[in-house]
Amino acid sequence: MDHLQELLESDNKGEIIYARLANSLMNGLLLPNERLKIRDLAEKMGTSVTPVRDAVLRLVQDGALIMPSPRDIRVRSLTLTEYLEIRSIRLELEGMIAAKAALLATPDDIRQLEDMLAHNETALGNADAQTGLELNQSFHFELCRIAQMPILTSILHQLWIKIGPLIAQSYSKGGRHMIDYHYLVVRSIKEKDPQAAKIAIQTDLLSGGSVMLQLKIDETSP
Template sequence: MAGFNFETLERENLGETVYARVAEALIKGRFAPDARLTIRELAQSLGTSVTPVRDAILRLIQDEALVQKSAREVRVPIITLERYREIRQIRLKLEGLAAREAALKAKAKDIERLHDLIALNERAIADKNWAEGLELNQTFHFALADIGDMVVLRGILNRLWLQMGPLIAESYHEGGRAMIDNHYAVLAAVENKDSDAAERAIIADITEGGNVILERLFSRRAAGADQAN
């Protein structure tokens, strides 16, 4: 929580807005794994009462994006190696499908959007602005489902990224070029309306970028084993 502030909210649709704001922060990795969240601090940051914040927290616990440690303690979960592998396997299938549909349905404005996202991400990486780079990476992945007009799939991916956001953020700067290089192949495949190539490219992107995350999780497990001994 420390160091992160939300913009004050208007009073309309507070419940949905609070949920959307906290969910967005999780997806974009603004909270680290194991970060402790308090309803009072979130309410103060959002400029609202505790009730809509409490409701949003409960929904996020149901989404498995947060964990209830005790009556007063809510934390961002620490994803295990096994859980990460399962989520990645699901992402490979679902985001592969999104990429295929994007290649089949993309219009000129969609291709231009993907191109712009890559260019902005290149600038963020050059500036070592990892928070912006991470946000642009997430936007690129979600854009494929949007371009493919897959509303249900977009919702499923949103829930997966709720869990993955903090973990990806932890490792994004270590991934370097692996976090963006395959986006060019995705773009080329979408431009050429080559659904097979688009699927292969996004699978390569998730796999290669995920290798850094796997290394971190293996190291964390080894450190835990050493402490136990």
């Protein structure tokens, strides 16, 4: 193997590890303030420490992880102000996506959304928070796929790697607030009503986010 091929494979491995860690943040497998060890991650992923360290440093630059020292790497815990800013951005961007999805969704797209809701309902009934978290994230990004807005989706991805751990921390306490408005989103899309779809997803973010908001308020209380 020549040097160029080694570099290409090394870069590709780094991208794969970055994507896996980002997905873990988005899907709630990592919680706020959780400590990460590069060597443990490398062993778990079956790779050397170098691409893992590179991926971790990228996530520190992204604002999803913090590294007070080389031996202290943690999942970032958002402040109340940061949470409110991310929520405000999501309200606008995900509202745009839901409205566009209402105009572009095919019958197959709608069936996919309905299947996600059915599986999420099962997860809720089984008190399976992890599956519910993954389905919640999948639902929101399925709307992105349907809306055919890849640049906006990339922006949302950067927000979700920051907000995912907080959603996971709060999800079980949210109960039906985390799923109920998804039904209204799907109904609005079936009716091809972009304004209703926009309002439904924004209401979902506010309703489901109430637990996160209270958690952040409690953390700042004396």
